[in-house]
Amino acid sequence: MSTLRGGCRCGSIRYECLAEPSAISLCYCRDCQKASGGPFCNYAVVPAEAVRVTVGQTRSYCVQAASGSAVKREFCAECGSPLFASNGHVFVLAVGCLDEARTLAPTIAIWLDSAQPWAPVPANVECFAENPPLTLGGD
Numbered sequence: 852m853s854t855l856r857g858g859c860r861c862g863s864i865r866y867e868c869l870a871e872p873s874a875i876s877l878c879y880c881r882d883c884q885k886a887s888g889g890p891f892c893n894y895a896v897v898p899a900e901a902v903r904v905t906v907g908q909t910r911s912y913c914v915q916a917a918s919g920s921a922v923k924r925e926f927c928a929e930c931g932s933p934l935f936a937s938n939g940h941v942f943v944l945a946v947g948c949l950d951e952a953r954t955l956a957p958t959i960a961i962w963l964d965s966a967q968p969w970a971p972v973p974a975n976v977e978c979f980a981e982n983p984p985l986t987l988g989g990d
């Protein structure tokens with residue numbers, strides 16, 4: 852498979868991921884709404900150990916997710932682009948910051964119980980009211 856590469860808006864941070872995503876999620880939880888400024892966050896679920904920051908250094912903050920677990924969100928301190936999120940067992944890359952975002956169509960929609968009533972949900976994704984089974988990711 853090909854290496855996934857990505858970076859923030861301003862170019863201060865670049866990274867690569869050597870593993871294929873196990874899922875591409877749209878998360879509609881309130882925390883993701885605030886983190887994105889939109890109706891959902893769009894993430895690629897990958898093994899944390901497959902990801903390597905090649906340029907720059909992320910900043911991070913921690914929040915308590917709707918599920919109760921602590922979520923660490925990493926971003927670029929210069930331009931604010933959201934880059935990664937993790938909760939100890941699941942690690943995700945923000946799809947919009949990946950160079951190949953075009954090829955990464957969503958496969959699951961999660962936390963739909965928290966979705967705004969007008970939020971769009973793509974056809975042909977697997978839907979979950981809250982978190983999916985652990986291996987699929989989410990908060």
Ligand SMILES: [Zn+2]
Nearest residue numbers: 859861927930
């Ligand atoms: Zn940046």
Ligand SMILES: [Zn+2]
Nearest residue numbers: 878880883990
């Ligand atoms: Zn979320």
